[in-house]
Amino acid sequence: xxxxxxxxxxxxxxxxxxxxxxxxxxxxxxxxxxxxxxxxxxxxxxxxxxxxxxxxxxxxxxxxxxxxxxxxxxxxxxxxxxxxxxxxxxxxxxxxxxxxxxxxxxxxxxxxxxxxxxxxxxxxxxxxxxxxxxxxxxxxxxxxxxxxxxxxxxxxx
Numbered sequence: 001x002x003x004x005x006x007x008x009x010x011x012x013x014x015x016x017x018x019x020x021x022x023x024x025x026x027x028x029x030x031x032x033x034x035x036x037x038x039x040x041x042x043x044x045x046x047x048x049x050x051x052x053x054x055x056x057x058x059x060x061x062x063x064x065x066x067x068x069x070x071x072x073x074x075x076x077x078x079x080x081x082x083x084x085x086x087x088x089x090x091x092x093x094x095x096x097x098x099x100x101x102x103x104x105x106x107x108x109x110x111x112x113x114x115x116x117x118x119x120x121x122x123x124x125x126x127x128x129x130x131x132x133x134x135x136x137x138x139x140x141x142x143x144x145x146x147x148x149x150x151x152x153x154x155x156x157x
Contacts, residue, residue, distance in 0.1 A: 005066050008048060012070040015040040019074070029083045031129070034137040038105075038128060041067070042121055045109060053113045063110055064103075072102035084136055097133075104131055 019037045023029060045052050045067070052063045075098035078084050086097045105128050112124045 004051070005062060008044075008051070008062065008066045009070065011044055011048075012041070012066070015044060016070065016074050020077070023078070023081075023083050027083070028141055029078055029137050030141065031137050031139045034129070034132075035125060038125055039121070041071075042109070042124065045113070049113065052109075060110070063113075064106060067109065068102045068106040070102075071105055072098045075101050087133075087135055101132070101136070104128075 015037060018040070019033060022033050022036075026033065045063075052067075076094060079086060079094045079098065086094060088097075108124060108128050108131075112119055
């Protein structure tokens with residue numbers, strides 16, 4: 001089991017790396033990036049559906065642990081690197097926000113995998129995006145740098 005979770009985590013780490021390279025270029029987490037990252041995660045899950053997909057026992061454990069942990073750690077890094085500033089400051093609040101976003105998205109993927117094939121990936125994406133709080137991954141940069149979401153360059157100036 002440990003080897004399997006490491007392999008899956010490595011594949012998800014490649015998705016994270018591509019996302020963070022884009023974040024470094026853009027300086028702000030925008031909806032286009034979360035969409036492309038989620039699509040990459042969906043492709044990973046579908047490629048490994050035999051592992052993730054049964055929704056019972058081991059596969060449920062792997063999905064919940066590997067995928068939720070990946071999203072949670074990515075979200076914490078996004079907060080720590082100031083690509084997004086949550087409304088309530090502090091490490092503890094950031095951990096709660098990240099856990100909520102990660103486990104909610106993972107639960108949606110888990111429920112989606114239980115739907116009959118062919119599944120509607122765009123519906124899954126829309127549902128997850130609808131659950132994002134308004135301060136997380138806006139469609140366009142916020143021009144008011146006093147807002148909760150701001151480009152990192154503006155914070156350093």
